[in-house]
Amino acid sequence: MFNKYNNSKKIMKTLIIIPSRMSATRLPGKPLLKINGLSIISHVAKRAEEANIGQVIVATEDQEIVNDVKRNGFNAILTHNNHKTGTDRIHEALKKSYIKDVDFIMNLQGDEPAINTADIIKLNDKMVKSYSDLGTLAAIISDDSYLNNESIVKVITEKSLEEDHFSRALSFLRKSEKIDNIYHHIGVYCYSRDTLERFVKLRQSKNELKNRLEQLRALDNNININVSLAKSSPIGVDTQEDYLALKKIMEYKN
Numbered sequence: 001m002f003n004k005y006n007n008s009k010k011i012m013k014t015l016i017i018i019p020s021r022m023s024a025t026r027l028p029g030k031p032l033l034k035i036n037g038l039s040i041i042s043h044v045a046k047r048a049e050e051a052n053i054g055q056v057i058v059a060t061e062d063q064e065i066v067n068d069v070k071r072n073g074f075n076a077i078l079t080h081n082n083h084k085t086g087t088d089r090i091h092e093a094l095k096k097s098y099i100k101d102v103d104f105i106m107n108l109q110g111d112e113p114a115i116n117t118a119d120i121i122k123l124n125d126k127m128v129k130s131y132s133d134l135g136t137l138a139a140i141i142s143d144d145s146y147l148n149n150e151s152i153v154k155v156i157t158e159k160s161l162e163e164d165h166f167s168r169a170l171s172f173l174r175k176s177e178k179i180d181n182i183y184h185h186i187g188v189y190c191y192s193r194d195t196l197e198r199f200v201k202l203r204q205s206k207n208e209l210k211n212r213l214e215q216l217r218a219l220d221n222n223i224n225i226n227v228s229l230a231k232s233s234p235i236g237v238d239t240q241e242d243y244l245a246l247k248k249i250m251e252y253k254n
Helices: 040-051 063-071 086-097 117-130 144-148 193-199 206-211 215-220 240-253
Strands: 014-020 056-060 075-078 104-107 134-139 154-157 167-173 182-192 225-229
Touching (some): 014 086, 014 117, 040 056, 040 063, 040 117, 056 063, 056 086, 075 086, 086 104, 104 117, 104 193, 117 134, 117 182, 134 154, 167 215, 182 193
Parallel strands (some): 014 056, 014 104, 056 075, 134 225
Antiparallel strands (some): 104 182, 134 182, 154 167, 154 182, 167 225
16 A cells, blocks of 8 residues: 655555446446446546555445446445435445545545546645645636536635645636636545544535535535646546547547
């Protein structure tokens, strides 16, 4: 396992948990769609293991996903099917894993099979060095049309994001004008264990429900979120068109 030290020289350990389910609204069954002969969810697990920052677990309510992930050599835990958010699912998986000796829990999206492992490593490094409550990723907005695209979440940071900065998030939103320090938010989260335990006990905030953005619950309850600059925005699979486009890219690279 890849280990780091904080200022007190304590060994800091990270666990990666990837929530996944078959019942996505726009593309049901997408975790098991194949690219280069491997399911999307197993591609994500593979990227997570390649980052080499700690153990990797897929958390899912579907036995089909558990079977696929284990068949491909990765670990999976079956969870309840009544979770309101992905964070609730990863918390249940953490409890069921019986892993006690872990300081950070990283939540990767199960529908981003091309996520950059260097971004995962960098976020983990920054969490370990700063011992932040909660960290996430964001990328430069490459097209101004994204600002009005509600499916692309934006984050406004206190300071500009540069290679070594880990600036505090001020707000997350779905639509915005072009302003300073606004970035394309990437839905990867790294919680300190204490923060995750606190977060799942909080009621969903009005802000969260109105904007359909879980991270606003943290800000509404004075949980700081720090943001690391990613090399690029990974392509998520939300529709059949997304899947076919990403499949073409990944199979071409292969």
